[in-house]
Every structure is written in C-alpha cells, then in structure tokens.
Amino acid sequence: MAEEIEAATAVYGAILAGGAGTRMGNPDKPKQFLMLGGKPVLVHTVEKFAISGLFDAILVLCPPDWVDQTRDLLRRYCECGSDAIVVPGGAKRNDTIMNAIGYIRDHLPVDEDSILVTHDAVRPFVTHRILQDNLRAARQHGACDTVMPATDTIVESQDGRMVDAIPARSILYQGQTPQTFRVLELGEVLGSLDEGELSSLTDACKAYVLRGRPVALVKGDSANMKITYPEDMRIAASLLGEAHA
Amino acid sequence: MLNRIYRLAAPRVFEPVVVDQPLGPDSVVVRPTYLSICNADQRYYQGRRSSEVLARKLPMALIHEGVGTVVHDGSGALAAGQRVVMVPNAPREHDACRAENYLETSCFSGSGSDGFMQEYVVLPPERLVVLPDGVEDPVAAFTELVSVAMHAITRFDSLAHDDRSTLGIWGDGNLGFIVSLLLRLRYPDAAIVVFGRNRYKLADFTFADKTLLTCEADRTLRVDHAFECCGGDGSASAIDQMIGAVRPEGTLSLLGVSENPVPIDTRSVLEKGLRLFGSSRSGLEDFRAVAELYRSHPEALRYLGGLVGSVVVADSIASMNRAFEADLRKPMGKTIMEWLA
Numbered sequence: 207m208a209e210e211i212e213a214a215t216a217v218y219g220a221i222l223a224g225g226a227g228t229r230m231g232n233p234d235k236p237k238q239f240l241m242l243g244g245k246p247v248l249v250h251t252v253e254k255f256a257i258s259g260l261f262d263a264i265l266v267l268c269p270p271d272w273v274d275q276t277r278d279l280l281r282r283y284c285e286c287g288s289d290a291i292v293v294p295g296g297a298k299r300n301d302t303i304m305n306a307i308g309y310i311r312d313h314l315p316v317d318e319d320s321i322l323v324t325h326d327a328v329r330p331f332v333t334h335r336i337l338q339d340n341l342r343a344a345r346q347h348g349a350c351d352t353v354m355p356a357t358d359t360i361v362e363s364q365d366g367r368m369v370d371a372i373p374a375r376s377i378l379y380q381g382q383t384p385q386t387f388r389v390l391e392l393g394e395v396l397g398s399l400d401e402g403e404l405s406s407l408t409d410a411c412k413a414y415v416l417r418g419r420p421v422a423l424v425k426g427d428s429a430n431m432k433i434t435y436p437e438d439m440r441i442a443a444s445l446l447g448e449a450h451a
Numbered sequence: 452m453l454n455r456i457y458r459l460a461a462p463r464v465f466e467p468v469v470v471d472q473p474l475g476p477d478s479v480v481v482r483p484t485y486l487s488i489c490n491a492d493q494r495y496y497q498g499r500r501s502s503e504v505l506a507r508k509l510p511m512a513l514i515h516e517g518v519g520t521v522v523h524d525g526s527g528a529l530a531a532g533q534r535v536v537m538v539p540n541a542p543r544e545h546d547a548c549r550a551e552n553y554l555e556t557s558c559f560s561g562s563g564s565d566g567f568m569q570e571y572v573v574l575p576p577e578r579l580v581v582l583p584d585g586v587e588d589p590v591a592a593f594t595e596l597v598s599v600a601m602h603a604i605t606r607f608d609s610l611a612h613d614d615r616s617t618l619g620i621w622g623d624g625n626l627g628f629i630v631s632l633l634l635r636l637r638y639p640d641a642a643i644v645v646f647g648r649n650r651y652k653l654a655d656f657t658f659a660d661k662t663l664l665t666c667e668a669d670r671t672l673r674v675d676h677a678f679e680c681c682g683g684d685g686s687a688s689a690i691d692q693m694i695g696a697v698r699p700e701g702t703l704s705l706l707g708v709s710e711n712p713v714p715i716d717t718r719s720v721l722e723k724g725l726r727l728f729g730s731s732r733s734g735l736e737d738f739r740a741v742a743e744l745y746r747s748h749p750e751a752l753r754y755l756g757g758l759v760g761s762v763v764v765a766d767s768i769a770s771m772n773r774a775f776e777a778d779l780r781k782p783m784g785k786t787i788m789e790w791l792a
Contacts, residue, residue: 254453259522259532333792334571429455
C-alpha cells in the first residue's frame with residue numbers, strides 16, 4: 207500500500223479510539239466498543255472513513271492492551287474490507303495523536319503537504335460532506351476544526367459555584383471532530399508545547415491557537431454526535447432508520 | 452455502512468435519516484455528484500399524487516436521474532473515482548419476452564424504493580454505466596431522461612412499419628425536445644415535425660424541419676408516425692390530433708404520464724388501423740445506448756446542454772427545498788442539484 211501513496215497528496219485518517227476500561231467483562235467499557243445496530247460503534251466510524259474513498263491509509267488508535275481485539279472486531283464486522291492499521295494509543299489524547307504521527311513518519315510516505323484527519327471513534331455519524339470540507343479547509347489553511355454554532359447559552363465560572371461571565375452566544379461554537387492538519391506541522395506544534403501548555407490541552411486545535419497558527423472552521427452537523435454517556439447509545443440507536451422505504 | 456438518506460416525509464418536507472445499510476460482496480458504493488429533478492419527483496414534492504399513493508410511498512428519497520463517483524467497489528468491475536450514471540430500475544427476474552422496465556417485480560428508485568437523494572447510493576455493478584469523458588456533469592445528470600427517449604425510439608423501431616418519411620412529435624417540453632433530437636440523429640433523412648403550444652419553446656427546436664403551434668396546425672398535414680410527449684392535461688387533445696394526422700397503419704408512441712383516463716377516438720384508430728403503444732422508463736440497455744450516442748454524436752451533448760436550466764448547490768435541507776422550488780418556477784429545462792449533502 208505504502209508504495210502507491212504520493213506524499214504530497216497523501217491523506218491519512220486517525221480514528222481515536224482510546225480510553226480506559228477495556229478489560230474483559232467490563233460493562234462500562236468505552237462506548238466505541240459497544241454495539242450500535244449490528245456492529246461496534248468503532249467499526250461504523252472506520253467504515254465511514256473507508257467508504258469515502260478520501261484516504262490513503264486509515265489508522266485506528268486504540269488502548270495498547272486492546273490492539274488484537276480491535277483487529278478482530280474490524281475483521282469480523284467491517285463490510286468494506288477495511289485494511290485499517292491498528293496502532294496503540296497513548297495515555298492522553300495528545301499522546302495518541304503523537305503515536306499516529308510517529309507511525310506515519312516511520313511507515314508511510316509523508317511530506318509537508320500530507321494531511322491527517324483526526325476523528326473521535328465515538329462519532330460514527332460523520333458525513334462525507336464533513337470529511338470533504340475538512341480536506342479542503344486543511345489544504346487551504348493548514349488546519350481546521352469541525353464546529354456547530356452554540357445553541358445553548360454558555361456560562362463561564364471560575365469556581366464552579368458562581369457565574370463570572372456569559373459570553374455572547376453568537377461568537378461561540380461547539381467543537382466536534384474531525385480536526386484536520388498537515389501531519390508534520392501538527393507533530394512540530396504538539397512537540398513544542400511545555401508541560402503547562404500540555405496540561406491545558408483539550409484538543410489538538412488548541413495547540414495551534416496557543417502557537418498563533420490559523421485554524422479554519424468547518425460546518426459540522428447536529429447528528430455528528432459524540433457517544434459519551436450511557437443514554438447516548440439509546441439516542442444513537444434511535445437515529446438509525448429502516449434501510450428501505 | 453451508515454448512510455444518510457434525505458427522505459421526503461410529507462409534501463415539501465425533507466427529513467434526513469441514517470440507516471445501517473448492508474454491503475454485499477459485489478456492492479458498489481457511489482457518491483452522487485449531480486442529481487436532476489424530474490416531474491415525477493415534483494408530483495411527490497408538491498403532494499400532487501393521490502393521498503393513498505402518498506401514504507403508501509412516503510417517507511421516501513426522491514430522484515431517479517443522477518450521476519456520481521464510485522468510492523468503493525466490491526465487485527472489481529469498476530474503479531474508485533470512475534464517473535457513473537446510476538440506473539434506477541432494479542429487475543428481480545429475467546423475462547425473455549418483456550423488458551426489465553415493464554416487469555411487475557422490478558423496483559424503481561424514487562418510486563418503489565429510496566431514490567438518489569442519499570449520501571451514498573449502493574448498487575450492484577450492472578446498474579451503473581460509465582459515461583465518456585466529454586459529457587458535462589449537469590448533462591450527465593439527466594441521462595436517465597435521455598434513456599427514456601432512447602427506449603421509446605427503440606420500441607418504435609421494432610414495432611413501426613418502414614415508411615418513416617415524416618415523424619411527428621407532440622410536446623415542446625424536455626421530453627419532446629429529447630425525443631425529437633434523438634429521432635433527428637437516428638433518421639437523418641426523415642422530416643421531423645414538432646407540435647407544441649408555446650412558440651418560444653418551439654423556437655429552440657432548431658434541428659427540426661418544421662415546428663407548429665397545435666392551435667394553428669394544418670388539418671391536412673400528415674405524418675407517418677407520431678410521438679406523444681405531453682402528458683397531464685395536454686394528453687387528450689394531443690392524442691386526438693395525432694390520430695387525425697397519422698397516415699393509415701402508422702404508430703402512436705405514448706410517453707406522457709397522465710393522472711386521469713384519456714378518451715380515445717377509437718373509430719378513427721380502427722378505420723386507419725393505427726397502432727398505439729405505451730413506453731415507460733428504461734433499462735440498462737437503453738442507458739448503454741445513450742452512452743454510445745454520446746460517443747458517436749457529440750453534437751447531441753451541445754443540444755442537451757441547452758436544457759440545463761439551473762444548477763443549484765444542495766448541501767442542506769433548505770437548499771434542497773430551494774432547488775425544488777426553483778424547478779417549479781422554470782418554464783422549461785432541467786434543474787440540477789450539485790449534490791454536496
């Protein structure tokens with residue numbers, strides 16, 4: 207596969223399926239390994255990337271002790287013959303992304319124009335349109351973040367008890383994923399952060415903002431939900447309609 | 452595979468729904484790129500079908516005219532990135548005597564099953580036709596309509612007697628234009644006479660030998676065979692005029708859809724020994740014949756390009772509604788959705 211990829215136009219996907227609690231028999235395991243319809247959530251997400259035809263290679267970053275099981279799940283459930291590469295993730299989201307960049311550097315063609323689309327495994331409802339818009343924006347601006355205009359009023363509180371400020375909703379957005387970057391630039395930016403900055407990092411786009419680098423907005427989708435809480439599985443299942451009218 | 456389908460839930464109401472769509476080992480996944488709105492879609496969109504039909508068929512994704520790009524091919528017959536026209540008819544059996552589009556067991560996208568307003572369309576490889584490179588996407592989008600005309604002409608060719616000196620076409624809309632054009636190309640020595648109600652539309656039939664307003668048509672004018680491309684309220688008067696104009700033992704090809712029964716002057720039909728036959732939809736062979744026509748007659752593409760009325764970006768429910776509303780207001784031509792949803 208690697209021989210056929212041109213570094214200058216290469217597009218890689220990194221599906222972030224980290225998280226603790228993957229031990230056998232744990233009813234509270236990460237949501238990406240729970241079944242949605244007839245497949246694990248993670249497999250739906252991988253299929254979405256694979257079917258789009260937009261990627262030269264897809265990495266799945268999973269907990270280190272769950273690599274074989276992740277491969278098993280992809281082999282068993284992925285209908286599009288996915289040859290996604292399963293790579294151990296790190297302790298934090300940032301480490302996991304660094305592992306993805308490391309794998310690409312070591313095993314796949316890469317140069318300063320190669321693109322990496324990072325995405326939460328627990329967002330299986332990502333669409334072709336969002337993926338395509340991410341690629342377009344990242345090629346033009348270097349980095350992009352998928353967002354939705356905030357619909358709830360956001361309240362700021364330093365101590366968690368009293369309201370300090372209520373920022374204008376019209377300039378606030380809620381972050382989704384994918385977040386897309388130039389692979390090597392992302393590695394350089396993340397590598398430049400000190401401990402303090404790393405501890406404040408909630409996502410990779412923030413690293414760009416800390417370094418004053420541009421990040422473009424890409425319109426998300428209200429259905430591109432993150433399956434986080436137990437009740438989210440029920441909401442996700444209810445979003446699925448019948449296959450034929 | 453999770454796939455988002457944009458179904459018409461009720462007249463003028465589109466609703467996105469995600470389905471877990473199974474992929475077979477031979478399935479081809481196509482990302483639609485340009486979709487073309489047909490009058491049949493408009494009848495659902497506006498709620499002009501009977502309430503029984505609407506209750507039975509909705510919610511359902513509309514659109515049966517479209518082109519797209521292969522993104523995944525389990526069959527090995529096509530390659531990712533290839534541009535293909537999607538064939539909406541899906542036969543479930545083979546019948547040596549009956550064409551696939553007339554079989555009662557066949558399924559049709561945007562009528563019996565979901566149409567092409569989807570994030571991805573999953574089809575078997577034999578329901579996809581590769582087009583030549585020179586075909587512009589907005590024209591490629593309504594290849595299905597061209598295939599319907601091709602199908603009717605192929606049937607005419609096998610059913611009509613050999614005197615094709617003068618061919619009359621009733622209807623100055625999109626279908627009338629395409630049927631007339633294809634007849635012009637297929638029978639270069641025949642006289643092509645087009646009858647219509649609108650002088651400004653007939654002015655665009657530049658390849659025809661003669662165009663006539665139906666209200667001014669010479670009652671003594673005769674044609675060897677006639678094609679009805681009106682449908683709706685215009686069917687009755689057109690068919691009546693055709694029966695009067697066709698020479699004995701000629702054929703009447705009926706292509707226009709009418710929601711109501713149409714009276715026929717059977718006395719004249721009997722006296723003249725006329726043959727009336729219906730023609731509806733098309734099948735794979737007709738699509739292939741159109742692809743071949745595009746290759747052999749590139750001038751046809753220039754004429755067809757004139758039918759592209761507007762291209763509307765469809766990337767949201769609101770823009771899909773805008774496309775259908777724009778299509779409603781157009782006098783003629785095709786409204787194409789550049790599909791980014």
